[in-house]
Amino acid sequence: MKTKIAIVKCKDYERVKVEQAVKKAFDLLGGMDAFIKRSEKVLIKPNMLSARLPEDGICTHLEVIRAVVKSVRDCGAVPCIGDNPGGSLSPAKAYEGSGILSLAKEIGVELKDVKGIKVVNGIPIANYFFECDKIISLPKMKTHILMGLTGAIKNMYGAVAGLHKSELHKKFPSPEEFVKVLIDTFKIVKPNLVLMDGIVAMDQDGPSSGRLRNPGLLIAGEDSVTIDAVFARLAGIEPLSIITTREAYAKKLGEADLKNIEILGESVKENLIKDFEIPGKNGLITILGPCAKFAARFIKFGPHIDKGLCKKCMICQDSCPVLAITIEPKNSSIDLKKCIKCMCCHEVCPHKAIELKRNFLAKVFGL
Secondary structure, eight states: OOEEEEEEEOOSOOHHHHHHHHHHHHHHTTOGGGTOOTTOEEEEEEOOOSSOOGGGSSSOOHHHHHHHHHHHHHTTOEEEEOOOOSTTOOHHHHHHHHTHHHHHHHHTOEEOOOSOEEEETTEEEEGGGGSSSEEEEEOEEEEETTTEEEOHHHHGGGGBOTTHHHHHHHHSOSHHHHHHHHHHHHHHTOOSEEEEEEEEEEESSTTTSSEEEOOOEEEEESOHHHHHHHHHHHTTSOGGGSHHHHHHHHTTSSOOOGGGEEEEESOSGGGOOTTOOOTTTTOHHHHHGGGHHHHTTTOOEEEEEOTTTOOOOOHHHHHOTTOOEEEOSSOEEEOTTTOOOOOHHHHHOTTSOEEEEEOHHHHHTTO
């Protein structure tokens, strides 16, 4: 049997429109109650990269979260919301800054915080991911400077708590190594259901400093790999050119062959996102391939602090796994000799003060 996913149009985040679109997406798959049973504890895992407001297009929109909470409750199940932002930012600060705290208070849903860690295959996972009956993942449709695209698979890296993410970047600095950590994390906390927020998406220098686009789409399904494969196709590239999708597919964690995917609702062909710009075309690792070490001598790129935008909040400095960032009252800088190009600082900066500087050859490669 083919793997089924649903694509539904939703023009904007007006509450009633989102609620109707979310219901339609799940109904196309057989209804929410085909996945969630009465009295089950359901963890709703958004993409809460940092303390950024909904209009920034970086985190899963509040109205999408609200609609999924309602769908879970309509099944008689008990929803909660949980995620861990990148770097040194605490979940409490991210919940507050992203508006999720206000939403949770308004609709009376529990927010999860890290009370303990369970280490599985060397990966430290927040305990609450193992205390629920089901997980619903709500990734955001975005690009990623190193991986090309970030979607359903990478969204589950949020199960890794706080600065443990930075430590894993330090331990596995290259994209080839780090993708294995992403896939292992995804395998440990593989969600039961996925709804990708593509009403507003991000291209160019995602996942936090890119250009906002308006595909006006929600993508739903059980299979995270399939969701990411269809996202890639909507963005105009081959699904297996994205390293996370390719690795997960190779490990048989989901379906990425479009011939084996049945799309319900809207068609991919009629909803292609025009001129969707992906960093490095297919991501850094795909471009460099086996020549990575040789090419790296000549391709120069790295993070740079825009002093006009920097607010001295210290989040980037505290989050850097190799202590390459110095934030001082008069001068702030990044030591590119120490920098491992993990781009954690770029992801977690709440002020868009970390930009990517590229030499000529890096620009040629689209990095």
